[in-house]
Amino acid sequence: MVVLLTTAGVGPAIAQQSSGQVVGQPDISIDTSAGKLAPGTSVKLPLSITNRGQIDRAGPQQYESRVTTARGMTMTFQDGQSPIEVNSGPVAVGNVPTGTRDVSPVEITVPENLEPGVYELPVEYEYAYTRVAEFNTQSAEYNDLTRTRTETLTIEVDDKPQFDVVDVDSNAQIGDEKDVSITLENTGTEPARDASVTAQSGTGQLSFGTDQSQSSTGYVGAWEPGEAKTVTYRASLTPDASHRSYATDVTVAYTDTNGIDQKSEQLTAGISTAAEQSFDLENVSSTLRVGEDGEITGTVTNTGPNAVDNAVVRFTDQDSPNVIPIEQSVAVGALEAGESTSFRLPIEVSSEAEAGTKSFDFGVQYRNSDDEKRQYDKLSVVTAVAPERDQFAVDIEETTIGAGNEQALTVEVTNNLNQTVTDVEARIFADDPLSTGDDDTGYVESLKPGESVTMSFELSAAESATEKTYPVSFDFRYDDERGNSQLSNTIRVPMAVSSSDGGGFPLTSILVVGSLVAGAVGVLWHRRD
The missing domain is CATH 2.60.40.10 (Immunoglobulins)
Structure with missing residues (x-):
């Protein structure tokens, strides 16, 4: 292809050389700095392109640059001719002037069963370039061509240990601390010495050990090719952790046969979990x-x-x-x-x-x-x-007393509590013009819930008492089921005072009646329906 270009003016180089030809071409090489690769790995293969440029006939700089630049370069990896697998299609590089430049890495896979050694990976590349630039003071003509070449990359597969996760036995449970066992196999061709396996959690919900660390390491020692090793970790999951499997990063640190400390590629182990108890x-x-x-x-x-x-x-x-x-x-x-x-x-x-x-x-x-x-x-x-209530219910048969009289009160006491109480002592209180006599207490050994007992007390009213209703108070000291002494709320009941002939008996009459019933039981028991 010949291209004619008419220029309105020329640069300094043309001013020195008004016409002539510049002849040249790109000189491309492709290299990788990947180093030694391990079987069973997928890596990003770093690539660089060097264009040394070849000038067969020199001339102005602008035309030399044109004839040495590779334009619109593309690369296609011929992995069908190599055991190395390339996981991408053609790579567009663009223009490549003289010099060295890095290009985007390409992901490759080294098969797991590939023997150690040196392997070739063909790369076909194509670009456009100018072979001849012919110029004068008015114009320039270009002879543009397209070139296709094949470069061979050298991939070295190393002779070294290689590890795979082959089994995970998980008892992990949400909200608990359980054992998790991870089994790995040395699938490489060389033994590892002083090997240790580290599990690393990727979430705060999963931790290891009693100190709740994000990682834990187990020592396994010497590790021959084809040998499997199992490391057990104590794994904890927080109570708010989701019930699902958790991915854990696993790496193996070891010493190779040359005595150099090495570390494996990062592996992944899936930890299944049981629901929270x-x-x-x-x-x-x-x-x-x-x-x-x-x-x-x-x-x-x-x-x-x-x-x-x-x-x-x-x-x-x-x-x-x-x-x-x-x-x-x-x-x-x-x-x-x-x-x-x-x-x-x-x-x-x-x-x-x-x-x-x-x-x-x-x-x-x-x-x-x-x-x-x-x-x-x-x-x-x-x-x-429920709201508070009186511990005991009090029911008085006599609700009226005559002024100047003294009266015996018959009082039914009921246990309102939900427990049996013991050593129950009742006491009656009254204020002027009412007063209690010497018999102001009652006693019962025990009362079951809902059980009632009848007690007798003395009450008198002064002759000067006004006809109206006055309060009479009771309280109870008792032992609860735990043996603790308790004092009840004060219970107030109404007592009406009437004129002297309205109720009650003089004290002398009460004493006579009392003597007639000597020997009778003063405390009567019955259970409320």
Whole structure:
């Protein structure tokens, strides 16, 4: 091809040489600095192109540059003629002036079973160039050609250890610490000495060892070609980790046969996981009430995936200072996956607590298959706390007393609590114009929940008492089921004072009547329906 170019002017070189010819051509070579490669690896093959340029007849610089530049260069790798596999198509290089330049690397694969040695990889390249530039003061003509050549790259496959992950045995579980075993094989042609295998986590949800490190290294020593080695790591997964498999980077550090420390290519091991060990609380009910002891009962179910031993239901709430567990936990024993059992936790609710619907945190502590203690804390119980009530109910048969009279009061006392109380001492109080006599206390050894007892007390009204209703008060000191001495709320009941002939008896009459029934039991028992 001959190209005629007319110029409006010429540069300094043409001013010195008004006409003539420049003859030359590119001189291309292609090289790689990959060094020694290992079988079974895929690498980016670094490439460089050198154009030394050949000038057969010199002339102005602009024409010399034209005839030595390779324009629109492309490269095609002929991997069909080589055991080396090229994982890309033709490479567009562009214009290549004289000098050396790097081009984009090409990904190649060295087959795993390729024997160590030196291999050739043919590269066909093509470019356009100008062979002759003929010029004068008015114009220039170019003889443009296209050239196709083949270069041969030398690839050296090294004689060295090579490693592959061949098996992963994972017991990893969300929210627990378990063993993970990774097995690797030396698929290379040379032994490795003083080898160690490092597993590196790529996420904060997966860690290794008791110190929760992101990596862990196991020493395996000498490693012959074809030999498999297994390294076991202690792997932990956080409770909020996703239930999926996790990729772990694995590298082998070793000393080669020349005594030089080496490190393998980075490998990947997939760690499968089991779901978090979990539990559920169902059929929950409670007898909680402000100012009283109660209990929370329900059913705990092991929702899997594993059987557990020594399971314990625990009250773990820290946000309810007025709700105090009498027993912090209750043991329910071994539970197979899917198995359920009942539980009961005694709870004290202080008088400072507020009634209403409450949510309390619970947990289940257990031992896993490695006999290690674990706890599942994602449980809550929603239940009602009933308003405070009087510990005892008081019912007086006589509700009226005459001014100036003294009267015996028959009082029915009922245990309102959800527990049996013992050593119960009742006391009556009254303010002027009412007053109590010497018989102002009553006693009963024990009262079951809902059980009632009848007690007798003395009450008198001053002659000057105004006809109206006055309060009479009772309180009770008793021992609860835990043996703690308690003092009840003060219970106030109304007592009406009438004129002197309106009710009651003079004290002398009461004493006479009392003598007639000497020996009778003063405290009568019955259970409220």
